[in-house]
Amino acid sequence: MTVNKLKIAIQKSGRLYEDSVKLLKDCGIDLKNGVNKLKTESDNFPMEIYFLRDDDIPQYVEDAVADIGIVGENVVYEKNKKVDLVEHLGFGKCRLSVAVGRSESYDGVGSLNGKRIATTYPLLLRRFLDNNNVSAEIHEISGSVEIVDLVSSGSTLFMNGLKEVETVLQSQAVLIRNERLNAGQQLLLERFLFRIRAVKKARNNKYILLNAPNDQLPEIIRLLPGMKSPTVLPLAEAGWSSVHSVLSENDFWDIIEKLKEAGAQGILVVPIEKMVI
Ligand code: ATP
Ligand code: MG
Numbered sequence: 001m002t003v004n005k006l007k008i009a010i011q012k013s014g015r016l017y018e019d020s021v022k023l024l025k026d027c028g029i030d031l032k033n034g035v036n037k038l039k040t041e042s043d044n045f046p047m048e049i050y051f052l053r054d055d056d057i058p059q060y061v062e063d064a065v066a067d068i069g070i071v072g073e074n075v076v077y078e079k080n081k082k083v084d085l086v087e088h089l090g091f092g093k094c095r096l097s098v099a100v101g102r103s104e105s106y107d108g109v110g111s112l113n114g115k116r117i118a119t120t121y122p123l124l125l126r127r128f129l130d131n132n133n134v135s136a137e138i139h140e141i142s143g144s145v146e147i148v149d150l151v152s153s154g155s156t157l158f159m160n161g162l163k164e165v166e167t168v169l170q171s172q173a174v175l176i177r178n179e180r181l182n183a184g185q186q187l188l189l190e191r192f193l194f195r196i197r198a199v200k201k202a203r204n205n206k207y208i209l210l211n212a213p214n215d216q217l218p219e220i221i222r223l224l225p226g227m228k229s230p231t232v233l234p235l236a237e238a239g240w241s242s243v244h245s246v247l248s249e250n251d252f253w254d255i256i257e258k259l260k261e262a263g264a265q266g267i268l269v270v271p272i273e274k275m276v277i
Pocket of ligand 1: 011012013014015016052053054055071072073074075092093094150151152153171172173
């Protein structure tokens with residue numbers, strides 16, 4: 001018999017909770033609002049959702065208590081459990097960094113030799129130090145001057161009189177899976193992944209509409225990548241057209257500026273909800 005439900009573990013509360021629930025929602029997976037704070041299920045997708053501490057998620061997925069999970073790469077690598085990393089999810093971005101006192105002189109990783117470094121990421125730190133031929137003491141406590149911790153903007157470090165000197169790991173939320181899913185679970189995971197990828201694509205792209213004088217169309221079309229090529233429709237006013245296309249978030253502002261210079265007017269940019277190519 002094939003199991004026809006996919007069990008997913010997500011963070012119970014904390015920095016990944018809201019974005020994880022939002023991802024499920026954007027994938028069209030509605031969660032039942034129950035009183036149960038540990039577990040819920042979806043009405044419209046065969047999925048059970050477990051709410052856990054992020055530290056426990058890799059172990060639960062290794063043990064197949066959950067089939068898949070959403071957790072930071074930092075936790076996945078530190079816990080080093082037997083799970084497969086399936087997909088980067090594009091949220092929860094941060095870095096694991098080495099920080100030292102702001103007034104301390106620092107010239108390269110060699111400066112860490114002989115230091116005591118406090119962290120809750122001993123495995124990742126050990127690997128980083130070994131790769132850099134640094135011998136330092138690792139303490140899983142606070143109180144030392146050198147620390148290794150997660151950073152997103154760096155403002156917390158600054159407020160604590162520290163400066164960031166090395167990056168141990170760039171991290172974001174990822175989807176992990178148990179290594180031995182049965183055929184039914186595998187199929188559900190593929191359906192879920194198909195939706196995740198459509199949501200990710202949509203989040204990274206914007207739909208753009210603009211008006212252009214016809215004599216400027218070749219230049220404007222050249223600037224717009226589009227999925228195939230831009231859509232061009234005549235406006236009621238002679239000599240003008242409406243141009244529609246899709247722009248990636250990355251080079252968005254760059255292209256908008258060039259479009260304006262090329263004579264584009266009335267530029268509208270709208271979010272895309274799902275994008276299937
Ligand atoms: P839990 O109670 O589930 O154990 P936690 O306190 O260990 O939660 P959070 O602080 O909620 O964890 O962070 C969860 C994850 O969010 C981190 O492991 C990391 O992947 C990501 N993250 C993103 N930005 C940051 C940041 N600035 N500081 C810490 N974690 C961050
Ligand atoms: Mg934790």
